[in-house]
Amino acid sequence: MADRIFMSPPDVTAAEEEAVIRAFRGGWIAPLGPEVDAFEKELAEFCGRDHAVALSSGTAALHLALIQLGAGPGDVVVTSTMTFAATANAIVYTGAEPVFVDCDDTGSMDPDLLATALAELAEQGRTVRALVPVDLLGKVVDHEATGRIAAEHGIPVLSDAAESVGATRNGRPAPAYGVAAAVSFNGNKIMTTSGGGALLTDDADMAARTRYLATQARQPVVHYEHVDVGYNYRLSNLLAALGRAQLERLPQMIDRRHAIRRAYIDLADDLGGVTVFGLPDASEDGSTRDNAWLTSILIDEQKSGYTSGDLQAHLAGLDIEARPLWKPMHLQPVFEDRTAFVNGTSERLFRTGLSLPSGSAHDEATIERVCEAIRTFAETPR
Structure with a gap:
Protein backbone atom coordinates (compact mmCIF):
# COMPACT_ATOMS: atom_id res chain seq x y z
CA MET A 1 0.00 0.00 0.00
CA LEU A 247 16.35 29.36 7.08
CA GLU A 248 19.47 28.63 5.07
CA ARG A 249 17.53 26.19 2.88
CA LEU A 250 14.36 28.30 2.65
CA PRO A 251 14.92 29.77 -0.85
CA GLN A 252 15.35 26.28 -2.31
CA MET A 253 12.28 25.01 -0.45
CA ILE A 254 10.22 27.88 -1.85
CA ASP A 255 11.45 27.13 -5.38
CA ARG A 256 10.37 23.50 -4.94
CA ARG A 257 6.90 24.54 -3.81
CA HIS A 258 6.56 26.76 -6.86
CA ALA A 259 7.53 23.81 -9.06
CA ILE A 260 4.77 21.78 -7.41
CA ARG A 261 2.35 24.64 -8.03
CA ARG A 262 3.25 24.64 -11.73
CA ALA A 263 2.32 20.96 -11.90
CA TYR A 264 -1.11 21.79 -10.46
CA ILE A 265 -1.50 24.71 -12.87
CA ASP A 266 -0.85 22.38 -15.78
CA LEU A 267 -3.36 19.92 -14.36
CA ALA A 268 -6.05 22.57 -13.87
CA ASP A 269 -5.61 23.74 -17.47
CA ASP A 270 -6.70 20.27 -18.60
CA LEU A 271 -9.76 20.08 -16.34
CA GLY A 272 -13.05 21.88 -16.70
CA GLY A 273 -14.21 24.05 -13.82
CA VAL A 274 -10.93 23.91 -11.88
CA THR A 275 -8.64 26.91 -11.32
CA VAL A 276 -5.58 27.43 -9.15
CA PHE A 277 -6.26 29.96 -6.41
CA GLY A 278 -4.07 33.01 -5.90
CA LEU A 279 -2.66 33.52 -9.38
CA PRO A 280 -0.66 35.40 -10.44
CA ASP A 281 1.75 34.45 -7.66
CA ALA A 282 4.63 36.64 -8.84
CA SER A 283 5.24 39.89 -10.69
CA GLU A 284 7.16 40.01 -13.95
CA ASP A 285 10.03 41.95 -12.37
CA GLY A 286 10.28 39.51 -9.45
CA SER A 287 9.71 42.17 -6.78
CA THR A 288 6.49 40.48 -5.66
CA ARG A 289 6.33 36.73 -5.12
CA ASP A 290 4.38 34.58 -2.73
CA ASN A 291 6.09 31.65 -1.05
CA ALA A 292 3.70 29.00 -2.43
CA TRP A 293 3.23 27.61 1.07
CA LEU A 294 0.04 25.87 -0.01
CA THR A 295 -1.41 25.49 -3.49
CA SER A 296 -5.18 25.51 -3.49
CA ILE A 297 -7.69 24.97 -6.25
CA LEU A 298 -11.18 26.38 -6.68
CA ILE A 299 -13.87 24.09 -8.09
CA ASP A 300 -16.89 25.38 -9.97
CA GLU A 301 -19.49 22.67 -9.44
CA GLN A 302 -21.62 23.81 -12.38
CA LYS A 303 -18.72 23.34 -14.80
CA SER A 304 -16.96 20.38 -13.18
CA GLY A 305 -19.91 18.30 -12.02
CA TYR A 306 -18.46 17.81 -8.54
CA THR A 307 -17.70 19.81 -5.41
CA SER A 308 -14.49 20.41 -3.51
CA GLY A 309 -15.94 18.16 -0.81
CA ASP A 310 -16.45 15.35 -3.33
CA LEU A 311 -12.82 15.59 -4.44
CA GLN A 312 -11.52 15.82 -0.88
CA ALA A 313 -13.39 12.65 0.06
CA HIS A 314 -12.01 10.85 -3.01
CA LEU A 315 -8.44 11.86 -2.16
CA ALA A 316 -8.91 10.85 1.48
CA GLY A 317 -9.92 7.40 0.28
CA LEU A 318 -6.57 7.19 -1.50
CA ASP A 319 -4.68 8.32 1.62
CA ILE A 320 -3.99 11.77 0.17
CA GLU A 321 -4.50 14.68 2.54
CA ALA A 322 -6.36 17.73 1.23
CA ARG A 323 -8.28 20.37 3.19
CA PRO A 324 -10.73 23.18 2.53
CA LEU A 325 -9.44 26.73 2.74
CA TRP A 326 -9.81 28.33 6.17
CA LYS A 327 -13.35 28.40 7.49
CA PRO A 328 -13.96 32.12 8.05
CA MET A 329 -13.84 33.27 11.65
CA HIS A 330 -17.29 34.85 11.50
CA LEU A 331 -18.69 31.36 10.77
CA GLN A 332 -16.87 29.70 13.67
CA PRO A 333 -19.22 28.93 16.59
CA VAL A 334 -16.83 30.50 19.08
CA PHE A 335 -16.82 33.83 17.17
CA GLU A 336 -20.19 33.89 15.41
CA ASP A 337 -21.55 36.57 17.76
CA ARG A 338 -18.68 38.98 17.02
CA THR A 339 -18.96 41.98 14.73
CA ALA A 340 -18.08 41.16 11.13
CA PHE A 341 -18.07 43.11 7.88
CA VAL A 342 -18.61 40.53 5.16
CA ASN A 343 -19.18 40.41 1.42
CA GLY A 344 -19.53 36.66 0.90
CA THR A 345 -16.11 36.12 -0.66
CA SER A 346 -14.53 34.16 2.20
CA GLU A 347 -17.59 31.95 2.43
CA ARG A 348 -17.35 31.20 -1.29
CA LEU A 349 -13.64 30.41 -1.05
CA PHE A 350 -14.29 28.10 1.90
CA ARG A 351 -17.07 26.36 0.00
CA THR A 352 -15.22 25.89 -3.29
CA GLY A 353 -11.53 25.80 -2.28
CA LEU A 354 -9.30 22.82 -1.59
CA SER A 355 -5.63 22.90 -0.55
CA LEU A 356 -3.52 20.14 -2.07
CA PRO A 357 -0.26 18.45 -1.01
CA SER A 358 2.32 21.22 -1.44
CA GLY A 359 5.27 20.38 0.80
CA SER A 360 8.76 20.85 -0.59
CA ALA A 361 9.69 17.37 0.65
CA HIS A 362 7.36 15.80 -1.94
CA ASP A 363 9.16 14.40 -4.97
CA GLU A 364 7.86 14.41 -8.53
CA ALA A 365 6.45 10.89 -8.26
CA THR A 366 4.39 11.88 -5.23
CA ILE A 367 2.93 14.94 -6.92
CA GLU A 368 2.20 12.92 -10.05
CA ARG A 369 0.30 10.44 -7.87
CA VAL A 370 -1.83 13.32 -6.57
CA CYS A 371 -2.39 14.74 -10.04
CA GLU A 372 -3.36 11.36 -11.44
CA ALA A 373 -5.82 10.84 -8.60
CA ILE A 374 -7.45 14.19 -9.34
CA ARG A 375 -7.42 13.65 -13.10
CA THR A 376 -9.02 10.20 -12.82
CA PHE A 377 -11.74 11.50 -10.50
CA ALA A 378 -12.47 14.54 -12.69
CA GLU A 379 -12.75 12.44 -15.83
CA THR A 380 -15.05 9.83 -14.29
CA PRO A 381 -18.54 10.16 -15.84
CA ARG A 382 -21.26 11.28 -13.45
Missing part, protein backbone atom coordinates in the same frame (compact mmCIF):
# COMPACT_ATOMS: atom_id res chain seq x y z
CA ALA A 2 1.30 3.46 -0.91
CA ASP A 3 2.38 5.76 1.90
CA ARG A 4 0.02 8.49 3.03
CA ILE A 5 0.65 11.83 1.34
CA PHE A 6 0.45 14.72 3.77
CA MET A 7 -0.40 18.23 2.69
CA SER A 8 2.69 20.01 4.04
CA PRO A 9 5.05 17.71 5.95
CA PRO A 10 8.31 19.07 7.38
CA ASP A 11 11.19 19.17 4.90
CA VAL A 12 14.24 18.20 6.98
CA THR A 13 17.60 16.85 5.87
CA ALA A 14 20.99 15.96 7.29
CA ALA A 15 21.67 19.68 7.60
CA GLU A 16 18.94 20.06 10.21
CA GLU A 17 20.11 16.93 12.05
CA GLU A 18 23.67 18.26 12.18
CA ALA A 19 22.47 21.63 13.47
CA VAL A 20 20.51 20.07 16.32
CA ILE A 21 23.45 17.82 17.22
CA ARG A 22 25.69 20.90 17.20
CA ALA A 23 23.39 22.62 19.66
CA PHE A 24 23.12 19.51 21.80
CA ARG A 25 26.87 19.04 21.98
CA GLY A 26 27.32 22.72 22.74
CA GLY A 27 25.75 22.05 26.13
CA TRP A 28 22.97 24.64 25.85
CA ILE A 29 20.04 22.36 26.58
CA ALA A 30 18.48 25.09 28.72
CA PRO A 31 15.85 27.19 26.92
CA LEU A 32 18.09 30.01 25.67
CA GLY A 33 21.60 30.04 24.27
CA PRO A 34 23.86 31.01 21.36
CA GLU A 35 21.70 29.31 18.73
CA VAL A 36 18.77 31.54 19.71
CA ASP A 37 20.93 34.64 19.48
CA ALA A 38 22.28 33.64 16.07
CA PHE A 39 18.85 32.63 14.76
CA GLU A 40 17.37 35.98 15.76
CA LYS A 41 20.15 37.87 14.01
CA GLU A 42 19.90 35.82 10.81
CA LEU A 43 16.10 35.92 10.78
CA ALA A 44 15.98 39.69 11.25
CA GLU A 45 18.39 40.19 8.37
CA PHE A 46 16.47 37.80 6.10
CA CYS A 47 13.16 39.54 6.89
CA GLY A 48 14.44 43.09 6.49
CA ARG A 49 13.97 44.00 10.14
CA ASP A 50 16.24 45.43 12.82
CA HIS A 51 15.11 42.96 15.49
CA ALA A 52 13.72 39.44 15.78
CA VAL A 53 12.59 37.72 18.95
CA ALA A 54 12.33 33.94 18.75
CA LEU A 55 9.22 32.65 20.50
CA SER A 56 7.30 29.45 21.14
CA SER A 57 4.70 30.19 18.44
CA GLY A 58 3.35 32.78 16.06
CA THR A 59 0.37 33.07 18.38
CA ALA A 60 2.70 34.16 21.18
CA ALA A 61 4.16 36.81 18.89
CA LEU A 62 0.71 38.21 18.12
CA HIS A 63 -0.28 38.15 21.78
CA LEU A 64 2.81 39.99 23.04
CA ALA A 65 2.64 42.57 20.26
CA LEU A 66 -1.02 43.29 20.96
CA ILE A 67 -0.30 43.75 24.66
CA GLN A 68 2.31 46.35 23.78
CA LEU A 69 -0.09 48.11 21.41
CA GLY A 70 -2.42 48.56 24.37
CA ALA A 71 -5.14 46.07 23.46
CA GLY A 72 -7.35 45.20 26.41
CA PRO A 73 -10.93 44.94 27.66
CA GLY A 74 -13.24 47.41 25.96
CA ASP A 75 -10.99 47.76 22.93
CA VAL A 76 -11.36 46.49 19.38
CA VAL A 77 -8.78 44.83 17.16
CA VAL A 78 -9.74 44.55 13.49
CA THR A 79 -8.52 41.49 11.61
CA SER A 80 -9.20 39.22 8.64
CA THR A 81 -12.02 36.73 8.82
CA MET A 82 -10.17 34.48 6.34
CA THR A 83 -7.55 33.13 8.72
CA PHE A 84 -6.68 30.40 11.20
CA ALA A 85 -8.17 30.71 14.68
CA ALA A 86 -4.83 31.66 16.26
CA THR A 87 -5.14 35.21 14.91
CA ALA A 88 -8.47 35.77 16.65
CA ASN A 89 -7.46 33.82 19.75
CA ALA A 90 -4.48 36.11 20.37
CA ILE A 91 -6.81 39.11 20.32
CA VAL A 92 -9.16 37.47 22.82
CA TYR A 93 -6.19 36.67 25.12
CA THR A 94 -5.78 40.41 25.69
CA GLY A 95 -9.44 40.91 26.56
CA ALA A 96 -10.05 42.94 23.41
CA GLU A 97 -12.82 42.17 20.92
CA PRO A 98 -11.95 40.88 17.45
CA VAL A 99 -13.84 42.49 14.58
CA PHE A 100 -13.65 40.59 11.31
CA VAL A 101 -13.31 41.98 7.78
CA ASP A 102 -13.89 39.89 4.66
CA CYS A 103 -11.44 39.35 1.80
CA ASP A 104 -11.37 40.10 -1.89
CA ASP A 105 -10.77 37.50 -4.60
CA THR A 106 -7.06 37.28 -3.70
CA GLY A 107 -7.98 36.05 -0.22
CA SER A 108 -6.48 39.15 1.39
CA MET A 109 -8.42 41.70 3.41
CA ASP A 110 -10.69 43.81 1.17
CA PRO A 111 -9.43 47.43 1.46
CA ASP A 112 -12.81 48.96 0.60
CA LEU A 113 -14.56 46.86 3.21
CA LEU A 114 -11.85 47.75 5.72
CA ALA A 115 -12.47 51.46 5.09
CA THR A 116 -16.18 50.91 5.74
CA ALA A 117 -15.49 48.95 8.92
CA LEU A 118 -13.14 51.55 10.40
CA ALA A 119 -15.50 54.39 9.54
CA GLU A 120 -18.44 52.65 11.23
CA LEU A 121 -16.40 51.74 14.30
CA ALA A 122 -15.27 55.36 14.58
CA GLU A 123 -18.87 56.56 14.37
CA GLN A 124 -19.73 54.16 17.19
CA GLY A 125 -16.95 55.59 19.33
CA ARG A 126 -15.11 52.27 19.50
CA THR A 127 -11.40 52.30 20.33
CA VAL A 128 -9.51 50.33 17.68
CA ARG A 129 -6.08 49.45 19.08
CA ALA A 130 -4.66 47.67 16.06
CA LEU A 131 -5.28 46.34 12.59
CA VAL A 132 -4.07 42.76 12.02
CA PRO A 133 -4.19 41.85 8.30
CA VAL A 134 -3.33 38.24 7.45
CA ASP A 135 -1.11 36.97 4.62
CA LEU A 136 -3.16 34.08 3.27
CA LEU A 137 -1.36 30.90 2.14
CA GLY A 138 1.86 32.81 1.50
CA LYS A 139 0.55 35.84 -0.44
CA VAL A 140 1.36 39.22 1.11
CA VAL A 141 -1.54 41.56 1.88
CA ASP A 142 -1.97 44.81 -0.06
CA HIS A 143 -0.23 46.72 2.71
CA GLU A 144 -0.09 49.91 0.67
CA ALA A 145 -3.88 50.15 0.64
CA THR A 146 -4.66 48.72 4.07
CA GLY A 147 -1.80 50.65 5.69
CA ARG A 148 -2.99 53.93 4.21
CA ILE A 149 -6.53 53.35 5.50
CA ALA A 150 -5.25 52.43 8.97
CA ALA A 151 -3.00 55.51 9.04
CA GLU A 152 -5.97 57.76 8.22
CA HIS A 153 -7.54 56.54 11.47
CA GLY A 154 -4.30 56.60 13.46
CA ILE A 155 -4.34 52.82 13.92
CA PRO A 156 -1.08 50.79 14.06
CA VAL A 157 -0.71 47.74 11.81
CA LEU A 158 0.46 44.42 13.21
CA SER A 159 1.12 42.06 10.32
CA ASP A 160 0.15 38.40 10.68
CA ALA A 161 2.80 36.95 8.40
CA ALA A 162 2.55 33.46 9.90
CA GLU A 163 2.07 31.89 6.47
CA SER A 164 4.31 34.12 4.36
CA VAL A 165 7.95 33.86 5.48
CA GLY A 166 10.05 34.11 2.33
CA ALA A 167 7.39 35.95 0.33
CA THR A 168 7.91 39.50 -0.94
CA ARG A 169 5.76 42.42 -2.02
CA ASN A 170 7.19 45.31 -4.02
CA GLY A 171 10.69 44.25 -3.06
CA ARG A 172 9.98 44.04 0.69
CA PRO A 173 9.94 40.79 2.66
CA ALA A 174 6.52 39.89 4.03
CA PRO A 175 7.49 40.41 7.71
CA ALA A 176 8.89 43.90 6.94
CA TYR A 177 5.41 45.45 6.96
CA GLY A 178 3.67 47.00 9.97
CA VAL A 179 5.01 48.22 13.29
CA ALA A 180 5.71 44.54 13.90
CA ALA A 181 5.05 41.20 12.25
CA ALA A 182 4.36 37.75 13.64
CA VAL A 183 5.68 34.66 11.87
CA SER A 184 5.13 30.96 12.51
CA PHE A 185 7.48 27.99 12.34
CA ASN A 186 4.88 25.33 13.09
CA GLY A 187 5.51 21.84 11.73
CA ASN A 188 3.49 22.35 8.55
CA LYS A 189 4.80 25.82 7.65
CA ILE A 190 7.17 26.79 4.83
CA MET A 191 10.05 26.36 7.32
CA THR A 192 9.81 24.83 10.76
CA THR A 193 11.39 24.73 14.18
CA SER A 194 8.97 21.91 15.08
CA GLY A 195 6.93 24.42 17.05
CA GLY A 196 7.86 28.07 17.21
CA GLY A 197 7.50 31.56 15.85
CA ALA A 198 8.96 35.04 16.09
CA LEU A 199 8.15 38.71 16.43
CA LEU A 200 9.92 41.00 13.99
CA THR A 201 10.14 44.77 14.42
CA ASP A 202 12.34 47.81 13.89
CA ASP A 203 11.42 49.10 17.35
CA ALA A 204 14.22 48.27 19.81
CA ASP A 205 12.00 48.96 22.82
CA MET A 206 9.29 46.62 21.53
CA ALA A 207 11.84 43.88 20.95
CA ALA A 208 13.29 44.28 24.44
CA ARG A 209 9.85 44.34 26.04
CA THR A 210 8.87 41.22 24.09
CA ARG A 211 11.91 39.33 25.40
CA TYR A 212 11.11 40.49 28.92
CA LEU A 213 7.45 39.45 28.81
CA ALA A 214 8.28 36.16 27.07
CA THR A 215 10.64 35.09 29.88
CA GLN A 216 8.08 35.39 32.69
CA ALA A 217 8.80 39.13 33.11
CA ARG A 218 11.71 38.37 35.37
CA GLN A 219 13.53 41.37 36.79
CA PRO A 220 17.35 41.55 36.38
CA VAL A 221 18.18 40.63 39.97
CA VAL A 222 19.70 37.55 41.58
CA HIS A 223 16.46 36.32 43.09
CA TYR A 224 13.17 35.91 41.20
CA GLU A 225 11.47 39.31 41.21
CA HIS A 226 8.36 40.16 39.21
CA VAL A 227 6.46 43.42 38.81
CA ASP A 228 4.52 42.34 35.71
CA VAL A 229 2.63 39.25 34.63
CA GLY A 230 4.86 37.40 32.18
CA TYR A 231 4.64 34.41 29.88
CA ASN A 232 6.70 31.31 29.11
CA TYR A 233 6.95 32.10 25.41
CA ARG A 234 10.62 31.75 24.41
CA LEU A 235 11.97 29.37 21.76
CA SER A 236 14.50 26.78 22.92
CA ASN A 237 18.16 26.74 21.89
CA LEU A 238 17.80 23.30 20.27
CA LEU A 239 14.86 24.38 18.13
CA ALA A 240 16.61 27.59 17.14
CA ALA A 241 19.43 25.48 15.70
CA LEU A 242 16.87 23.63 13.60
CA GLY A 243 15.49 26.99 12.49
CA ARG A 244 18.91 28.23 11.37
CA ALA A 245 19.35 25.23 9.08
CA GLN A 246 15.84 25.65 7.71
